[in-house]
Amino acid sequence: MKGVMASVQDVGAPREKLQALEKIEQDIAAALSSAASALQELSKDKPAQKHVDSHSTAFIKTLQEVENGLSQQISYLSQVTTSQPHEGSSYGSQKDMHMAMHRSAHVKSRLSELEKLKMEHLMQKHTGILRSYSASNDSQQPLTPHTPQQPHTPQPHQQPQQQQQQQKQTREQQAQL
Incomplete structure (x- = not known):
């Protein structure tokens, strides 16, 4: 398990991920080449067993490397899609930010x-x-709203009864x- 985690961490940065995928692609081409060479040797009238064995061994070895590389990539992708913490991605933080917004x-x-x-x-x-x-x-005087910020000051020409009414109001x- 520790070896798998170390290999997942090795595939941290985007450039390294792309390089790992390129190596897997090259390994697939090498495996196909080894398989083609083994089949070509077997198609001869008198195949050399030594050549067939070496091409078959190279094919199997390369195929195992492809399998390991693909397993690492799949493991990384499963971490990304299950929102587990992983290196090289800010998807979780971006999602949290959008939800907060x-x-x-x-x-x-x-x-x-x-x-x-x-x-x-x-x-x-x-x-x-x-x-x-x-x-x-009871008076016919029109009402004007007064707010506490604008205290009413009586006008000098008003009668004392009207002034008292406005103060009461x-x-x-x-x-x-």
């Missing part, structure tokens, strides 16, 4: 919706205060908010 966008849209609902609620609450005050107000609105 999607979650962040979802949170932002949800916060925006909540902010919109909050503003609608405040507007309804504010208009409800004004409506309830205007229903209880401002205090009630501030108390309700």
Whole structure:
């Protein structure tokens, strides 16, 4: 098992992976050449057993190297596809980043919706205060909303009763908010 892990680690960088695949390709060509030479020797009227054995041995040896190289490549690919940690890939990190970006966008849209609902609620609450005050107000004076940031200052030409009403109205609105 340790030998397999070491061989997988040897195939770390992309350049090394490509070189390993090229070597496997060359080994396949060499195996085919050895097999062709063995068959050619066997097709003769009097084949030399020594040549047939040497070509067959070279074929088997090269075939084992191809099998080992392909096993290493398959092992590496199985690590990549099962999201196990491996060298030379940032796929897992990229996937995590994209998921985090999607979650962040979802949170932002949800916060925006909540902010919109909050503003609608405040507007309804504010208009409800004004409506309830205007229903209880006997004077024909138009209502102007006052916010706590803009305190009402009485005008010099207003009568004292109107000033008191506006001050009362401002205090009630501030108390309700």
